[in-house]
Amino acid sequence: MRARAPASAANLGPGLDVLALALDLYVEVEVEPAECLSVTSDGEGADLPTDACHLAARVASAVSGHDRLAIHVRSEVPVARGLGSSAAIALAAAAAAGADDPLSVAAREDGHADNAGAAFAGGLVAVNALERGWRVSPLPLDIGLAFVALVPDRPLETARARAALPAEVPRADAVFNLGRLALLLEGLGDRRRLVPQATGDRLHQGPRTLLFAEAPGLLAALEAGGALAACWSGAGPTLLGICDERESGAVAGAGRAALADAGVAGRVLELRADVEGLVVGEDARLPARRGGARRGPA
Amino acid sequence: MRARAPASAANLGPGLDVLALALDLYVEVEVEPAECLSVTSDGEGADLPTDACHLAARVASAVSGHDRLAIHVRSEVPVARGLGSSAAIALAAAAAAGADDPLSVAAREDGHADNAGAAFAGGLVAVNALERGWRVSPLPLDIGLAFVALVPDRPLETARARAALPAEVPRADAVFNLGRLALLLEGLGDRRRLVPQATGDRLHQGPRTLLFAEAPGLLAALEAGGALAACWSGAGPTLLGICDERESGAVAGAGRAALADAGVAGRVLELRADVEGLVVGEDARLPARRGGARRGPA
Numbered sequence: 153m154r155a156r157a158p159a160s161a162a163n164l165g166p167g168l169d170v171l172a173l174a175l176d177l178y179v180e181v182e183v184e185p186a187e188c189l190s191v192t193s194d195g196e197g198a199d200l201p202t203d204a205c206h207l208a209a210r211v212a213s214a215v216s217g218h219d220r221l222a223i224h225v226r227s228e229v230p231v232a233r234g235l236g237s238s239a240a241i242a243l244a245a246a247a248a249a250g251a252d253d254p255l256s257v258a259a260r261e262d263g264h265a266d267n268a269g270a271a272f273a274g275g276l277v278a279v280n281a282l283e284r285g286w287r288v289s290p291l292p293l294d295i296g297l298a299f300v301a302l303v304p305d306r307p308l309e310t311a312r313a314r315a316a317l318p319a320e321v322p323r324a325d326a327v328f329n330l331g332r333l334a335l336l337l338e339g340l341g342d343r344r345r346l347v348p349q350a351t352g353d354r355l356h357q358g359p360r361t362l363l364f365a366e367a368p369g370l371l372a373a374l375e376a377g378g379a380l381a382a383c384w385s386g387a388g389p390t391l392l393g394i395c396d397e398r399e400s401g402a403v404a405g406a407g408r409a410a411l412a413d414a415g416v417a418g419r420v421l422e423l424r425a426d427v428e429g430l431v432v433g434e435d436a437r438l439p440a441r442r443g444g445a446r447r448g449p450a
Numbered sequence: 451m452r453a454r455a456p457a458s459a460a461n462l463g464p465g466l467d468v469l470a471l472a473l474d475l476y477v478e479v480e481v482e483p484a485e486c487l488s489v490t491s492d493g494e495g496a497d498l499p500t501d502a503c504h505l506a507a508r509v510a511s512a513v514s515g516h517d518r519l520a521i522h523v524r525s526e527v528p529v530a531r532g533l534g535s536s537a538a539i540a541l542a543a544a545a546a547a548g549a550d551d552p553l554s555v556a557a558r559e560d561g562h563a564d565n566a567g568a569a570f571a572g573g574l575v576a577v578n579a580l581e582r583g584w585r586v587s588p589l590p591l592d593i594g595l596a597f598v599a600l601v602p603d604r605p606l607e608t609a610r611a612r613a614a615l616p617a618e619v620p621r622a623d624a625v626f627n628l629g630r631l632a633l634l635l636e637g638l639g640d641r642r643r644l645v646p647q648a649t650g651d652r653l654h655q656g657p658r659t660l661l662f663a664e665a666p667g668l669l670a671a672l673e674a675g676g677a678l679a680a681c682w683s684g685a686g687p688t689l690l691g692i693c694d695e696r697e698s699g700a701v702a703g704a705g706r707a708a709l710a711d712a713g714v715a716g717r718v719l720e721l722r723a724d725v726e727g728l729v730v731g732e733d734a735r736l737p738a739r740r741g742g743a744r745r746g747p748a
Contacts, residue, residue, distance in 0.1 A: 166628070167628060167632070168624075168625055169625045169628070169629075170625060170628045170629040170632060171628075278629060278636070280629040280633050280647065281629075282647050287633065287645075287647075289632055289633055291636065292590075318621065319621055320618045320619065320620055320621065321618065321620075321621050321624055322617060322619075323615060323616065323618065323619050323653065326624035326627065326653060327467045327468060327653075329624065329628060330464070330465060330468045330469075330627060330628060330631055331468040331577065331579075333628055333631060333632065334465070334468060334469065334631065334635070335576065335585065335587055337632070337635065338576070338587040338589065347580070347585075349585075355621065355624060355625075
């Protein structure tokens with residue numbers, strides 16, 4: 153069976169571990185019965201070992217209860233950059249292996265329920281752990297928004313990014329993020345109401361800047377270049393400019409110039425929200441790309 | 451000049467100091483030129499001293515720049531119960547005294563910007579302090595919701611309720627509230643999606659329970675009686691059952707029984723959201739009440 157899941161940007165500033173947005177880069181996973189385990193991988197992440205430790209193999213084997221599987225992964229999503237690659241692979245692999253509840257499998261095997269929730273449902277979501285399992289809340293999203301991703305070439309391991317966060321925070325900072333989360337939801341639902349302060353955060357972006365000192369300057373450059381707001385994508389290092397679709401090209405140009413000025417090697421992707429989420433079956437192929445503007449398998 | 455402002459319930463569980471909802475109990479304030487200061491007061495709060503220290507007098511004098519004012523206050527909003535009485539009085543007094551920006555005046559003089567924001571705009575709002583002043587974000591609200599308020603006879607001073615809160619909180623608790631805030635906004639925007647966990651909170655209701663030990667049992671009774679969710683209103687002691695309008699009577703009955711069972715003297719009010727917010731001018735009179743079901747001036 154075949155399944156496709158989108159990339160995603162979690163946190164988006166104030167919504168730490170809660171908010172996530174599906175983006176139109178995709179992972180496709182195919183799982184077929186075989187005599188013994190094989191994993192092949194094209195596109196992003198193709199340089200990772202294709203053994204039984206590959207995330208898609210672990211997930212598909214866990215769902216199937218055995219490893220007599222031929223698994224093929226094709227990905228457009230940069231790995232370890234804060235774009236939800238592992239959540240998308242886990243979700244698509246779980247679905248392609250026939251899981252009844254691929255979201256729970258992905259959240260358990262990969263650990264990023266926020267990314268998995270967005271990849272599952274598409275669009276903008278908030279994720280909560282309730283007694284009966286994960287609750288994915290769909291939230292209003294203005295489809296006229298575009299997302300410019302600055303993707304540094306150097307990865308940032310999520311575990312290291314998380315270890316930078318303090319266990320205790322001032323109550324005032326928690327309240328600050330609650331306010332900004334509501335402000336962000338207002339703006340993501342209607343881009344005319346999106347203001348730069350909406351991505352304000354006091355819970356994680358500050359400590360993470362110790363691992364990526366150029367980030368504040370790059371975020372400021374995205375806003376100066378026309379983004380309505382800017383934030384880290386997940387635990388980084390990808391940074392996101394949120395803009396009107398008509399400004400996407402200008403913001404991307406400003407982002408390219410800012411990366412060069414800062415001496416940060418990387419690429420700039422002009423993305424849109426994905427609104428389909430997980431797709432299972434024959435339709436679950438990677439979209440054909442016109443003009444080859446994006447990396448990934450043709 | 452005359453102005454009217456509604457009561458409000460702040461916090462609503464997860465949205466500490468950020469989220470607030472306007473409710474259909476009202477304060478009316480009239481301010482007229484006079485030879486010297488006089489304050490008269492009808493309805494709720496009429497037992498408070500009507501001298502220059504009265505909140506309406508302080509606010510109207512600050513706006514006018516002098517105290518040669520005759521001020522008349524009529525209120526349906528219980529005082530010091532967590533229903534935004536002081537924010538409504540401050541807002542209406544500022545507007546009746548001719549303030550250009552009554553919201554800023556009320557937030558400054560009274561200190562409760564969340565309540566003042568809801569009283570100003572009506573409906574459900576989130577309030578953020580931005581560089582240029584207060585930003586009130588209107589949020590979707592299902593008009594089929596009703597709000598059953600259990601209002602204990604004993605007041606709970608906001609300052610005391612606030613002093614009960616710790617200055618530092620676990621980051622995991624901040625994240626918990628972020629998730630529940632998004633879940634609550636989903637449910638308040640569409641009551642079919644409102645679940646009891648949506649009012650979950652780890653930032654303030656727990657510590658405040660030390661000041662009102664019966665609260666958890668009363669909240670549980672509201673939910674058992676048909677409320678979709680239940681929470682503290684502001685810093686309490688008022689507790690709120692959020693329900694479908696068709697269940698309001700049943701939930702109110704359960705609330706009355708629970709108060710009696712717990713030995714807590716108090717009253718039960720069946721409320722709806724106010725969607726008008728601040729009204730200034732001749733229309734700013736208290737609504738006529740049919741059947742006298744609520745306390746307050748006729």
